[in-house]
Amino acid sequence: MKYTLYILALLLITPIVGHAHVIVDELSHQSSNTIAWEYLKLGYRHILPLGFDHILFILSLLLLSPKLKPLLIQASTFTIAHSITLGLSVFGCIHPIPQLVEPLISITILIVALENIFSSKLRSSRLIVVFLFGLIHGMGFANALMGVGLPQSSYLLGVLMFNIGVEFGQITVILVAYIILVKWVSKKLDYKKYIVTPISIIIALTAIYWTIQRIWA
Template identity: 50%
Template sequence: MTFCYKPKCAGLWVLLLLLLALPAAAHVIDADLSKLSRTQIFWTYIQLGFTHILPLGFDHILFIISLYILEPKLRPVLFQATAFTVAHSITLGLAMYGLIQPPSSVVEPIIALSILFVAIENIITTKLSPWRLAIVFGFGLIHGMGFASALTGLGLPRKDYFGSLISFNVGVELGQVTIILLCWALIGRWAADRPWYRARVVVPVSIVIGLVAAYWTVDRLLA
C-alpha cells in the first residue's frame, strides 16, 4: 500500500481531514467522558481540536490564511504553522494545568491584534522577514491561551488528562494543515507565480482580514 504525497492529492487529504471532523458536531459534545475508553477519548479530542479550528475558529482561520498568502508555498507556511503549534501547545498546557491563568479579557483582544499585525505586514512587505518565525511563535503563545479558554469549557477527563490534551493539540494542528492545503489548492497552486498575485490577492485579502481584525480588537476591548 502506498500513499500519495503529490500536490495533486492535496484535495484528497483535505477531504479526508474534513470527514474526520464530521462526527464531532453531532456526538462529541454530549458524550459522557467517564464512560469512554482511552481510544475513544483520543479520537474525541482530536475531533474537538479540529472543529475548534474548522469551522468554529474564524479568528484562527484568518490568522492561518494571513500566514499563508504572503509566501504561498507549502514549505514556508508549514514552518510557520509548526512554530505556531509548538508555541500554543506550551501555553495551552500551562493554562490547563493551572500554572498560568491569563484573563480572556486580555487574551482575546491580543489574538485579534495578532491577526491585524500579520495582515498589515503582508501589505507593507513583499517577502517573509527573517523574524517572521519568532513573531509567529510569540503570537502562538497568546493563541494557546485562547485555546485553553475553549478547552476549559469542554473539560478534560481525569483518567487521561495529558493524553486528551495532546489529542486536542493534534486536532488543532490537523485543522491548521487543512486550511493551508485549502489555500494552496484554491490559490497557491495556480496563482502564486502570476505577476498579478500580490496586487490582486495578497493586498486585497490582507486589507479585508485587517479590517475584520481591527473591528474584533475594538469590539473585544469594549466588551
C-alpha cells in the same frame, strides 16, 4: 496524503456531543479510544468551522510568500508556540484571562495582515513574531478546552488529542488555501497586487472590528 484528507473529512462530518458537561460526564465512562477520538474532533472543530479568527491568522501567514517551505516553517513555529501555552494553561502553570487573550488574538491577526500589505518580502524576523503570537493563540485554545472540560481519568490524553485535532484543522486550512491561492490563482494574476493586498486589507479590517468588539464585550 490521501489518508490525511480522509481523516480530515471524517473529522468534519462526524457528529460531536453538543454540551460541555455532557461530553465530560459521558466520556468519563468510555474507553481511551473513544475519549481520544472525541477530543480530536473537538480540537479540529475549534479550527473548522468554529475558529474563524485562527483561520484568518493562518491565512495571513500563507499570503506573503507563495512558496511552500516558508509556510511550513511558519506553521511549525506557530504549532510549537501554541502547544507550549496550551499545555501550561491546562495544567495550571499559567492562568490566561479570556478578556485579555481574545483581543490580543485579534491584534496578532491585524499585525500580520498589515505586514503582508506593507512588506515586499518575507523576512526572517517574522518567525520570532509568529512564535510570540503562537503563544497567545495557545492560551485561546486552552480557554476553549477548559471551557469544555476534561475527564479526570484521561486528562493528559484529552489535552494531547485536542492539540492534535487543532493541528489537523490547521493542515486543512493550509492545504485548501495553498491549492487555491498559490498553486492556482497566483500563477494567473499579479500575486501581490490582486491576492496579497486585497485579502490582507479585508483581514485587517475584520481584525480591527474584532478587537474593538472584544475589548468592549
